[in-house]
Amino acid sequence: MQCWTLRPRFRGHVVAFRRMQEWLGHCSNRAASRMPQREKEFSGVNDAARESFQREGVLCLRGVISDDWLACCREGIDWSIAHPGPFFRDQTPDHSPARYVFSFWNWPDIPAFRELVLKSPVAAMIASLLEARTLYMLIDSWFMREAGVAHGAPWHQDEPYLDFDGGRKCQLWFPLEPASRDEGLTFLGGSHRWGKLYTPQTFREHTPFDGDLGGYHEIEDIERHRDRFLSWDVEPGDCLVFDFRTLHRATNQTDPLPRTIHRMSLGYGDQDVVFRPRGAWTEEISRHLIDLGQRPGEPLACELIPRVYSE
Ligand SMILES: O=C(O)CCC(=O)C(=O)O
Numbered sequence: 001m002q003c004w005t006l007r008p009r010f011r012g013h014v015v016a017f018r019r020m021q022e023w024l025g026h027c028s029n030r031a032a033s034r035m036p037q038r039e040k041e042f043s044g045v046n047d048a049a050r051e052s053f054q055r056e057g058v059l060c061l062r063g064v065i066s067d068d069w070l071a072c073c074r075e076g077i078d079w080s081i082a083h084p085g086p087f088f089r090d091q092t093p094d095h096s097p098a099r100y101v102f103s104f105w106n107w108p109d110i111p112a113f114r115e116l117v118l119k120s121p122v123a124a125m126i127a128s129l130l131e132a133r134t135l136y137m138l139i140d141s142w143f144m145r146e147a148g149v150a151h152g153a154p155w156h157q158d159e160p161y162l163d164f165d166g167g168r169k170c171q172l173w174f175p176l177e178p179a180s181r182d183e184g185l186t187f188l189g190g191s192h193r194w195g196k197l198y199t200p201q202t203f204r205e206h207t208p209f210d211g212d213l214g215g216y217h218e219i220e221d222i223e224r225h226r227d228r229f230l231s232w233d234v235e236p237g238d239c240l241v242f243d244f245r246t247l248h249r250a251t252n253q254t255d256p257l258p259r260t261i262h263r264m265s266l267g268y269g270d271q272d273v274v275f276r277p278r279g280a281w282t283e284e285i286s287r288h289l290i291d292l293g294q295r296p297g298e299p300l301a302c303e304l305i306p307r308v309y310s311e
Pocket residue numbers: 143152153158171173248249250263265
């Protein structure tokens with residue numbers, strides 16, 4: 001497992017780390033209590049699951065995230081909401097009575113997320129699903145939609161939003177509260193195999209990003225594929241794993257949410273993933289990785305993208 005070393009640009013975070021020392025101690029006590037539960041979290045990944053994931057581009061795994069890891073996520077999200085980092089994004093539309101927000105690449109600054117990213121058994125589970133020799137954690141994100149918000153992610157694939165190209169890549173998405181199909185995500189089964197990348201859209205306005213989008217297709221009339229839609233009622237502990245190219249959206253785009261919901265998402269990629277900046281719309285994140293030493297056109301080699309599994 002790759003070590004996280006503090007570069008000069010991160011020294012400003014040392015103060016925040018110190019403020020969190022007491023809380024860290026609390027976290028490591030929690031970690032000790034998590035240990036016995038870890039083994040059971042490998043359950044559910046077998047040949048049938050791999051075959052289904054390859055066919056549909058999405059898989060629902062039940063009861064794989066233990067209560068202690070969920071508590072760890074809750075602590076991390078609470079901290080992140082109270083101390084928004086540079087990749088905090090407010091996607092709330094104008095005149096909305098409630099917020100839709102998310103944030104990513106928080107793990108270096110938040111002990112609970114560091115523990116999740118570097119120590120939880122989900123990395124080995126995903127490596128087994130992807131049959132990866134080596135696995136990298138590409139991006140950690142959390143999402144919060146508050147009670148009353150009637151807005152969510154549009155139809156999209158994750159691939160065009162990020163500078164990771166090639167290899168096998170997936171997102172592990174899990175709710176922190178029970179989420180009915182309406183409160184969760186809907187996927188278009190098999191769309192990861194269409195050989196197309198679709199125009200990335202803003203999550204706030206649902207309009208295409210600025211930049212050269214020449215190689216991307218317009219989102220088609222998705223409703224005609226309704227018979228291929230896949231969605232699940234999920235409980236805390238369940239997770240959805242989906243390919244970076246599988247089309248998906250927040251199921252409910254119109255009715256106000258009856259309660260506030262939080263989700264955690266971890267993006268993973270195998271040894272064949274290459275860093276390739278996509279265009280103007282990813283410039284900020286491309287620059288961040290380049291500043292951390294990641295070379296464009298080359299395999300992953302950057303402390304923000306830790307190697308979390310190796311055979
Ligand atoms: O959970 C959400 O609100 C959106 C998640 C999503 O679309 C994604 O992770 O790509």
